[in-house]
Structures are given as structure tokens and as C-alpha cells.
Amino acid sequence: MPKCRRILFGSVTTWDIDMTQMTMITAIQNAHDVAMARDENVVVFGEDVGYFGGVFRCTAGLQQKYGSARCFDAPISELGIVGAGVGMAAYGLKPVIEVQFADYMYPAYDQIVSEAARMRYRSGGEFTCPMVVRMPTGGGIWGGQTHSQSPEALFTHVSGLKTVIPSNPRDAKGLLLAAIADPDPVVFLEPKRLYNGPFDGYHDRPVQPWKKHPLGEVDPDYYEIPLGTAAVAREGRDLSIVTYGTMVHVAQAAAEATGIDAEVIDLRTLIPLDTETVMASVQKTGRCLVLHEATLTSGFGAELAAQIQSECFYHLEAPVLRVAGWDTPYPHAQEWAYFPGPDRVGRNMKKLMEA
Amino acid sequence: MPKCRRILFGSVTTWDIDMTQMTMITAIQNAHDVAMARDENVVVFGEDVGYFGGVFRCTAGLQQKYGSARCFDAPISELGIVGAGVGMAAYGLKPVIEVQFADYMYPAYDQIVSEAARMRYRSGGEFTCPMVVRMPTGGGIWGGQTHSQSPEALFTHVSGLKTVIPSNPRDAKGLLLAAIADPDPVVFLEPKRLYNGPFDGYHDRPVQPWKKHPLGEVDPDYYEIPLGTAAVAREGRDLSIVTYGTMVHVAQAAAEATGIDAEVIDLRTLIPLDTETVMASVQKTGRCLVLHEATLTSGFGAELAAQIQSECFYHLEAPVLRVAGWDTPYPHAQEWAYFPGPDRVGRNMKKLMEA
Amino acid sequence: MTETPPLSLKVPQPEFRPGDTPDFSGIEIPAAGSVRRPDVDEPADGMRDLAFTIIRVLDDQGNAVGDWADSLSDDEIARGLRDMMTLRIYDSRMMTAQRQGKTSFYMQHLGEEAISCAFQRALHKGDMNFPTYRQAGLLIASGYPLETMMCQIFSNEADPLHGRQLPVMYSSKDHGFFTISGNLATQYIQAVGWSMASAIKGDTKIAVSWIGDGSTSESDFHAALVFASTYTAPVVLNVVNNQWAISTFQGLARGGSHTFAARGHGFGIPSLRVDGNDYLAVHAAAKWATERARRNLGPTLIEHVTYRAGGHSSSDDPSAYRPKSESEIWPLGDPIDRLKTHLIVKGLWSEDRHKQASAEITDMVIECQKRAESIGTLNSGHVPSPRDMFEDVYAEMPPHLVRQRHDVGY
Amino acid sequence: MTETPPLSLKVPQPEFRPGDTPDFSGIEIPAAGSVRRPDVDEPADGMRDLAFTIIRVLDDQGNAVGDWADSLSDDEIARGLRDMMTLRIYDSRMMTAQRQGKTSFYMQHLGEEAISCAFQRALHKGDMNFPTYRQAGLLIASGYPLETMMCQIFSNEADPLHGRQLPVMYSSKDHGFFTISGNLATQYIQAVGWSMASAIKGDTKIAVSWIGDGSTSESDFHAALVFASTYTAPVVLNVVNNQWAISTFQGLARGGSHTFAARGHGFGIPSLRVDGNDYLAVHAAAKWATERARRNLGPTLIEHVTYRAGGHSSSDDPSAYRPKSESEIWPLGDPIDRLKTHLIVKGLWSEDRHKQASAEITDMVIECQKRAESIGTLNSGHVPSPRDMFEDVYAEMPPHLVRQRHDVGY
């Protein structure tokens, strides 16, 4: 097992610990396991998550280990799953819920927006909703329009919610544990294209596994990465790419391909947003490309661009440029024309450097 | 009856016609009436809209005139109402549906997003969804968090939808008729605080009625205002206020109060957006304030700011400034501290002029 | 292919509209005491009939009769009468306060007082109600201070919800009263989840959920029945059928089923239909259903048959959509009158004592109101500070809200 | 307050898991021909029993017996067999094509062929199905070209959906097949709305809706039952109970009700339960229910009892959650075998003719596949242009999409 420093509550402590190589799936599964072992109020449920361990295997083995009262299958009702979760959270449990695909969260949207997000506020703090709603997000898996969506902006517009999107196994575990520990509802979006390996957007090249990737080395014990802290995935001086999820890898690939020395900011948490890290980078480079896979219009990139032009107005040498999924449903056969891959990103980086 | 030129399909023709004074409610009711009279495929339903004519009276008298097969009450299921509407639209009818408050659209969100908006695309144009979903929006009526929301950004992020918000009776009728004629699903948000009169945000001053307001003069016959065309509500040279709905009136009041010569753009349609009118104004004034009542973060103002900074970068003398509802639920007793009234808008206009 | 005649849309309509003379003689009302009381562990299949009748204890003379009688002592019954009287007087004061502009909005219980007042008396400390806006009797019967309720109505500085919520959207964890949502029906499935949590923890608390006839059409109702049925959840699922949902009559939500209780049969859930204007019947049914839940026998659905005698809310005028006299001729009578008669028949009460009690309660309510109003009303300006508007969005205020609050001057 | 014991959560589990030896002898299967056939205008109350039995026509010897027999001529039955054989062969070719990488995804019907193939034969031109992904038999039985279906599977340039949809999400207005949604259950209420539209217009078309056992838990199922019941909509509401929803067994969705057909009883909707592996029984039930709809008598709910013999989709391996032998010992047999035996018993068919037909159909399917593949497959690159990705978002392309398309180079 490789050795690495322990990341604890965001601060890096000095002692060495054993690291285990994990995929994003095993890291998430492990986060559940660790959380359930230390807190008996953590319960896990959703469609196919019990006996079978989830269609992506993120909850594999938990029912066998913790029993069917703490990890169980649910009827196919996203409304019911989240609604029951709200009630359980109000009781004092910590439900960690899986919505099978983010595309299927809409039936639960009312319970998330009108209930989970509003409970603390409307009850004057008397009732709360410490719940995590996990959902695989994003495309790149030939899933067509109902297995590829990135609905994060529909959560970031909702006061009372926190929204998290990890880009690698180590972050996925630490952020998920922080989300479970959080006293408020957290929407936890898992880029499904990253489940088994980093993905730089070159879909026609051989698939890379997490094995041997440094961020696939994960501390098997409990640790949190605090919500609201971005990471600098790549340091650079020419321009800043502000992004999250799968696109963190695409942005890095585009930087290599173009030779443009981009600084890549991995937001990790969209709400609360680490504006300091973002603004420091853009003020340093003077140019900013905002990148996400979700549909462009009213995507979270709009919020980022609005904030960045406001905070960095006097530093910007060109307008903030957004690169995103088109304003169409996610198509099946034209997936790679839809997906903002390294070529499209690279083209726009050049455009931005020339602006 | 006052006389006025007829607005027909956006172009202003020269003959004089009789105008009738209407409130936004009677203008909307009249639009339904005119549409039902000329097209027997138009059907109207929703909670309390049949016999009673709607809790805001926007469908009063329609059941009596057109029978209960064309205007009827529906069970309290927003999902059912919109879902049945999707089926009817696919059949060839033109459902015009009322969701009693925009705050109650969430149960129908899946049918709107995953179904109405996607039907044409996913069926290769074989099935379509020419449907209008009307909903009263916005606050200022002491309605608290579940009668005051402005969820427009949740629609503008959805490809396949059009989103419309009128600010006066004349537009309300013309836009609603255009929405009904449109071959695709349209979300039609009606600022409920404007139903009975224009509202400049001074809640402690006497209520103004539409009576005698020039935009309360409405052509009683059929006319459309094309979707995707903004209006210049007030011409000005100092700065541009890009806004819609209730805030159009607040922006004008703030211009009068501050003496800052603001140009006020009333978007009327958010998707498709009349970028030409917006950019022309900002390029002229060099300063832009984006204003809406909805929660700031990821609101439609983010999209506007992102586009404006991109298109007008070299014209802007200061960053685009957003003024909006706070990132909290809409409170009851603190309504006027939440509502972006003329004082807050004025304060920010001054800030923008000084930037 | 045989030719078929054209189809036509059937839209259910109430029998009577303004201008009509209503006549409820067609409604079948079983005699008090005529419906059997099954054992709580009887399988659902065997008691299907209980969803198509009306369980009644109080007969027309005021006697308590039949299997469902005798769930309460004389003292408890007297206290029940007092609870209902308090709720009615409280309602009428608050309606007036709303008309006087002291608050923005109010919703009353006129005619439905028995249901929430009686049900609460079958609950234990720790149980949780998931109410709608028309069950304030749960609070009153559990001893929640009237003055605090009024502070919520007035959105004043003593409002425990800090003025954030619309009037009547109370919340009290201590009194087993879950925070009311302005969105209909959402609480129904939450109650099921709450009760599942109790079962997961091996606790003994149960949940009680509430919904109106009209709101049973919402999706959350279905989710609740699915989850309650699948996990045998320790929850009581109440449907308050007060005949109206704003302007639409119950037939629009009920459709082709004869009753709302019948909805339970699709899920194998034992379902009772009870006279909601009969305090004793409601209490007996509540006791039966809560016992089922406590013994881990699973959910029960109860339809409470009543009539919404007042407007939907302070914004509503029901004379626009139903005959005024409907509430007067409603065949199940008035819950307060009926329980009063019962106590008189039993020799425990008299018209004079009733008048006196009414006056005393009125004084007490006025006293509370004075104190609440002295703290503030919505139109007096003594409302919570805008500073408070930014609290409780999250446990800890994130930077962007700190900035926004700063912008307001705090 | 009496002390009650701790509660505990009951989570339903299937009887058999991998490693167990399944045994279905506990399932009660009524004899073919034993269930009566009510008149179509009989009130729902009188036929409650039909939701708790199984309507069967074909007995173990292959005879068609009882009230529900004889809804089809000999020729029609032979055609039915051919439809089912075609679907099965088509499925197996497409599963293989998926494994060969010619497309991304596939879902088969193994064991469930009778349901969609038989139902379609009770429909008229103009009627509309609102299917799920497991009713391709509706298309086959209505004569939709196999080659076009394959073009959809391959997302090639002749795919009528322009490569936009996931494989198997067909759409054909002409063939009464509504565009399939990847979101479960949404179509269920749409079918009700579509049928209401027909009634509003005074037309004669009816709608037929489809849902899986697991998906009945979704909200749209409830909305559909509410609206169908309230407006007496001319729709048939089918539930295909194939025992599994990916890895969860039907008991998890069904909960305490004995059957899915029982769900209709909460709404006063006549509900049938039918042997879904019996082509003749499905057809007879479909005929009965569609006649009810055509005569404006309102909705019917039909539960089709069957077994999903294959994996959920090409991504699924069912041996992870159920015993492999379950499908073999499934007591309702194989629909193709059963109808074949019936035709043989009638002297209209033989093992040899069956083999020959099978070979002919295979040839025909291969012929279609060759033509479809010659146009293109997902991995061949002959897929619709990215240009097409921007079409049909709206009837007319708005300026922002024109700009975006331009960015892609068009």
C-alpha cells in the first residue's frame, strides 16, 4: 500500500498513513462503510441499493454488513425515497440516499426544494434535515438524454441546499463524509464517467483506470474534506479554467494539448462556493474560461461568470468565456459533439488568449 | 373607450381601434376568451379554474361560456394536470393550464422538463407539445415563502421550453395569445402583485389601479406580441436596467427617485431572449444593472450578466451589477426587506454610477 | 371493426350550486353504534366494509352507544368539549384580527373541531403529528400556549418562527406538531419516513399524518401509501374529508371510488371511515389505529367525514360556489353541540354551565390576545428584524449570506 | 399510558436468492377457464374478485377453455404466434448486435412476448399506446417495419429519431406507439390526458397505457388513476408484473396488497388480473377493456402476470440477485410454447412447421438487419450529423441555438 499524508478536515497533518488504491465507486462505498460504522444513525436506501448494492455498486455489501434496517431497497419512487428521508432526518437519523441517475431526481424535486431545503428556516430551527442525496451525473457513457444530465444549477438556485461534485476518488470520499456530517441537506453529484477512471474527454483513446492515479490513493479511515473549499488541480499562468467534475480532467488535457498554461480550479463544492480561490486565480491570470457539461443557458457557469466579472472586472483582459453543453437535450449518437471535449475547450482557450 | 393603434404580431399597423381598460386579470381572462372563441382546440383547466374561475379569477366565466368539456376543474395534482395536458397536447389540443401558484409547480416539474420540453426532440418531431402552463409568480402580497416564489430560472435552464413574464395588461394579453399560438410548450409567469395594478415597490403608498394607466388600455380583439421581443419601458442614457415583471415598475420608480436617467428594458420573454435590444442598450449606456425578484444565486440575472459582460465587454465602464432577492426563502414579516424595492435599487444605481 | 359512438368527457359536478336548495337526505348515515369494532390485529381483508360505512358513537339523543363507545372517562370528555370550544373561540378572534389588519391571513376550523382535538388525546408524549393548516386542535389539546400561537399569527417578535412563516403554519417539536408546509401533501410521506425511523431505531414513537380530501390527489399521498404498506410503517394516515377543497367538491378528488377510505384497499391497509363531527367516534378510531401502530401491526387509514362550515381561508368567500345553507343542513351536526348534549344527557353539564364556560374561555383567549398584541402585530411594526431573515437558512451562515446580510445593514 | 415493545422495521424480501432452490408451488394458479367474464357495463363493485385471481384461457393441454376463450379466429391465432416468434428472434439478434458493439444498449422481452403482441390485436387504427421499453410487440404486431426498428437501435442515418434517443426508445405516431420516455411512468398520466382529449373532441379513439410492476410506485401512476377515475377516461391501464424491477422483487412495490390489480379498487376502477403468458387470455382481457373504453364506460386496470426471463437490460446480470433456475420453473410457462401447443392441439400447426417458420423468420430478420447495418451502426460512424442535434428542440430554431450550431461548424 502506498503511503501518503492524512488529510483531516481539510488541513494536512504530518503523520504518514497507509493508503489504498480505490476507484471512485469503491471510495464512495468505503465512505458509506466508514460512516455507518462510526454513527448508527446513518441509514442508506434507494432503488436497488440494498441486496444488490446499487446499479453502480456504490453501496455494495452494506446490507450484508449492517442489516436490512440500515441499508435497504426502496420502491421506485424518488418522491417517496426523498420524502421518507426528510421524515427520517427530522427524526434524528442521517439518511444517505441514492437517486439512481440525476436525470430521475425531478419527481423528488419538490421534496428537495420545498421541504428538505426549507425545514430549518420555516421551523425556526426546530426541525432540521441532515440528509445527503447522492446521484450519478453527467454523460460520456452513451446514456442518451435520460442518463446523462447535469442538473446542478437546479440545486444551486435553491437556498438551503449545498451542492457538491467531486472529481476523483480521494475527494469523493472526503467530501461525502463531510456531507454526511453536515447538519443540512447536501446534494452530492457523482460524475458517473469518472466512476472507474479519470476521463480526459478523448473518448476514442483507451480507457484509463484509477489504478496508479495519485488521486486514486485513498485513506481507508475516516477523513473529511470540508465543503466550500476548491482545489487547484493544475497551476498555470496564462488563463484560469473554473470547472468541476469530469471537466476538471478535460481542462487539464486541453491545457496539455494546446500548450496554454492554464490554471485549473476544481470547485468541488458549488454551494457554498470558494470564491477566494476562484478570484485569486482569475486576478492572477486575467483570463477566465468557465467550463461545465450542463446545458449552457442558466447553467452554474452563468453564476460563475457573473461573479467573476463582478469581482475581477479590473483584472480581466477579456470577457469571461463559457464553454458548456449545448442548449439541447443530451443526444445519443451525437454524444461527442455534445460533450465539451478537449478539442472544443482547446479551441476556446486559444480564442480567449487571442481576445 | 380610448382609441389606440392596433399591435398585430409585433408590427404596429396604422388603423385606429377601440381599446378597453383592463386589469392584468381581465386582460388574461380576455385572452383566454378570445383564444377559445377562435380555436376550439383550446382547453383550459386547473385547480379551481372551472366553476369558480380561478382563485385570481383569470378564467372567470369560461366554463359558463364554453362548457365544462373545455374549461374544467382538476384534482389537486399539479403532476396530473400538466401530465394530462401533455397527453392532450400530443393529441392535438392546445391546453392552457393554470398552476395555482408558481410555488406549486414543483410536483409538475418532471412532466414539464422531462416530457413537455423533450417531446418534439425525442420523437424526431413526430409528437409535439403545444401547451401553455400559466402560473402566478412573485411576492409583495404577504404570501410568505410558498406564495411568493419566482422560479423562472428553473425553466430557462431547460432546453425546449420558452419562458414569458409580462409586466402589464396589454403585454399580458398579447404574449398569452402568442404563447397559445406557439407550437411548443410555454411557461407563462404572471406577476401576481401586478394583477390589479402597477406596483412601483412603495408598499406603504396607496395602491394604484390599472384604470387610467396607458398599458391598461387593451385591444379587446385578437392580437399577438411575438415571443422573444423585449420592450424599452423607459429610455435613458446613464445606465441600463435589464429586468422583467414587477421589477419593470420598480426600476422606473427608482429612476425617478434617484434622478439617474436609466434605460429600463422589459424583457417580456426570457427564452428566447431578445439579446439585440439588451446589448444595444448596454452598449449605449456602458453600465448595466440586472434586476429580478428571484433569489440571486443562479437566478436568471446570472445568465444575463454572463451574456452582457461577454457581448459588451469593451463598452462596460463598470461590472454588471445584479440586484435580486436574497438567497433565503421568501419571508413573511420581513417581506419588504426581502423585496428589491426602489430604495435598494436606487442605492445600487448610485453605486453603479460611481463605479 | 364495429362503429362506436363518439366519446364525451364526464366532469363530476356537485349536486348543489349557489341558488339551489341543498338536500343531503340521499347520504346514507348508519345509526350510531351499528358498526362493529374489529380486533386491531384482524387482517385488512376482513374489514373492507369499514371503509364504506361511518363509525358513529353519539346517537341523535346524545347517548354514546356501540362497540366504539367508552374510550374516554367523563373528565376526559369534559376536557374534550373545552378543547373544541377553545379552538372555536380562538378561531373567531383570529378571523376578526385578520379583518382588522393585524395579520395577513387566517384559516379556521369551523365544524371540524372534533377531529384534531379528539385525535390528540390518543397520542403519547414523543409521538409526532404531520398536520395540515386545519389541525390547530392538536396544539390546543396538547396544551401548547395560545399566546404563542397568536404570536405566530401576528408574526411578532415572540413568534417562534421569527415571522418567516405565513400565519397558521405553526411548528412545535415538543408538542408533537411537525412544521406545517405551505405545499399541500408533502408531509404525508414524511410522516411515514419519521415512523420508519422510529422502527429502525427500535423506539416506540409513532407518527400521525394528516391530509385534506382534495390533497389526496397529490403524489405524496401515493408515496405515503406505498411506503407505509411496503415497510409496515407505524403510522396513522388521516384523511379529513370536509367535502370541499377551496371551490371544488370532494367528488372531484374522489372520482369513482365511493369513499376516500377505499384508497387504502389498493394497498392492503386497514381503513376506517368515521363520523368526524363525533368527538367520541374520532377518539375511538384514533385509539384503535394508534394501538395498531404501537404494536407494529402497521399503518391504518382513517377518513374523517366532516364539513368545512367556513370559507377556505380569510381570502375565500364560499357563497360564490356553494349554497349558503349547506353547512346548516349538514347531516352530521355540529361537533360542539353534539358533545355538549352528550354531557348534558349524562348529567355532567348544562346549558348554563356551557354559557359560563364559553364566557370564561373567551376571557382567557382575549387575555392571551392582549398579551400577544402587546408584543406586536404584523401591522404594528413590532416584527422580527430583517437580520433574522438570513438566519436558519443553514446551521452556519455561509459567506455569501453574510455578505448579503451586511448589505441590508447588519 | 401502557408500555409498548420496541418497534422494528420490516423490509420485504423475496423468498429466493442466488444459491436457494426456488419453489413456486405456493403460488395459487386458478384452472384455465375457471374465472367468469362479467358484462362490460357491470359495476366495478361486483367484480372485485377479478383482481385477486388469474384469468386464463389456455389449459395445460393447450385447449382454450371458459368464458374468455374464442376472441380470435384460427388465422389470427397463427398470426399471433408469428408475432411472438418474430419479437423473440428480433430480440436475440439485437442482444447479440449490442454485444458486438454495434449499439450501446438493448432491452429484451424474453418470456413477456404475449402481452404486447396480443394486446395490439385488440386495438383500432388511431388508438394510441403509451408504452414502456418492454412492449416492442405492439410495433411488431401492428406491422411497423423491423428494419426501421433496427435503424433506431443502431442510431444510424435512417433512424427516424435521428440518433437522439437511446436504443429501444421507439416512436411511431402512425402505428399508435407514443414516444417512449427514459423516465419511468411519466407516460401513464399522459395516456389518460390523451384519452380525455379524444372524449373532449367527441372522437372515438382510445388510449392504452403501460407500466411495469416496479414503476407503479411512481407518482404518475397515482395521477393517472385519479384522473382516469374522476373523468371516466376512455383508457386501458396496463400493469406488466414481470416479478422484477431490475434487482428488486415485485413484493417491494406491491407491499401489503396481494396484487397490483388491487390498486384499482381504491378508485372504483374495474380491475382484471390476467395470465400474461397466455396470448389468448391477454387478448380476451384487452378486448373486454377496450370495449369498455370505446363505450365510454371508463378506465379498466389490467395486471398482466408474467416473468422477466432475461436480464433487465444489456447492462444487467440477474444471477447477482435471483436464482438462475427461477425462470425455468416459472409456473405460467413460456408464451410461445403455450400458443404453439394450442395450435398443434387444434391441428393447425406442427413441430416441423414451427421449426420451418422459425427459420423463415430468422432469415427475414437477418435480411432486415443486413439492410439496416448497411445504412450504419453506432460504431460504424454512419450516424446522424451533429447538425441534427440542434433540430427539433423547438419548431423554429431560436437565435441562440443557431449560434451554437454555427459553433459546431454548421
Ligand SMILES: Cc1ncc(C[n+]2csc(CCOP(=O)(O)OP(=O)(O)O)c2C)c(N)n1
Ligand atoms: C402543492 C399545492 N397545490 C395547491 C395549493 C393551493 N391550495 C391550498 S389549500 C387548497 C385546497 C386543499 O383542499 P383540501 O385538501 O380538501 O383541504 P381543506 O382546505 O379542505 O382542509 C389548495 C388547492 C397548495 N397550497 N399546494
Ligand SMILES: Cc1ncc(C[n+]2csc(CCOP(=O)(O)OP(=O)(O)O)c2C)c(N)n1
Ligand atoms: C424516474 C426513473 N427512476 C428510475 C429509473 C431507473 N430504472 C429504469 S428501469 C427500472 C426498473 C423498472 O422496473 P419495472 O417497472 O418493474 O419494469 P420492468 O423493467 O420490469 O419491465 C429502473 C429503476 C428510471 N428510468 N426512471
Ligand SMILES: [Mg+2]
Ligand atoms: Mg377539504
Ligand SMILES: [Mg+2]
Ligand atoms: Mg418489472
